[in-house]
Amino acid sequence: MALFKAGVVVLDCAEPEKLAEFYRELLEGERTAESANLVEIRGADGIRLAFRRDVNATPPSWPRPENSLQAHLDFLVEDLDEAERRVVGLGGRPIETRDAAGPYEERGYSDPAGHSFTLRLQPSTAPKQG
Template identity: 40%
Template sequence: MIMKLAAVTLDCADPMALATFYHRATGIPLADRSDDEFAGLRGSDGFFFGFQRVDGYRPPSWPGQEVPQQLHLDFDVEDLEEATARLVEWGATVPDVQPRPDRWRVVLDPAGHPFCLTIPRGARAD
């Protein structure tokens, strides 16, 4: 192995709000906060999920490309409908365009970053 993924950091307008959203969604504990500029979560395996404030932040325009998404995250869930509903309660939105709603769900976090919810490969009927 040459590399091991150790961290992912997302740009946003409000790091603490986005860290709180992802803490609620993943259960990964809040681990770092420096003023209003940065917040982060750290998993028990050491993985770090960071959120940094960027002046003039513009959310991605998924599925359009006016502001490209640049990256997206995928999360395994047991139930697409239940997970989607809970995330919407916490501030996520669900765009109208859903390329494969039977297999995964595109969701936008409160800062507009697209991510996907999917049933683990072994648990779905392919």
């Protein structure tokens, strides 16, 4: 039996209720716990995220160098354009970055509180038709 099990990723923010709602809708999930200073959600695929109140939270400035990245989330998607429309429709913002290095097609965004995340194209595993 593993000594440690995957827990939950916690993002600090000034308004955890609002940020939790952004990610709950984005991930088609549900709220699983809530207190005065913490809201936890579980996405449709099982990912667990929590949002902790920190009235002094400041968003990272990435990709600008004056502040560190702090934390970064990656989400796999099958259609980048459709996923981008959903992110922007929920209040997320594209992050202007140079061409990403690596073998994946991806796009960067920030959530309404300024945390950065990436949508990465998940190659189809379905057999080709025809």
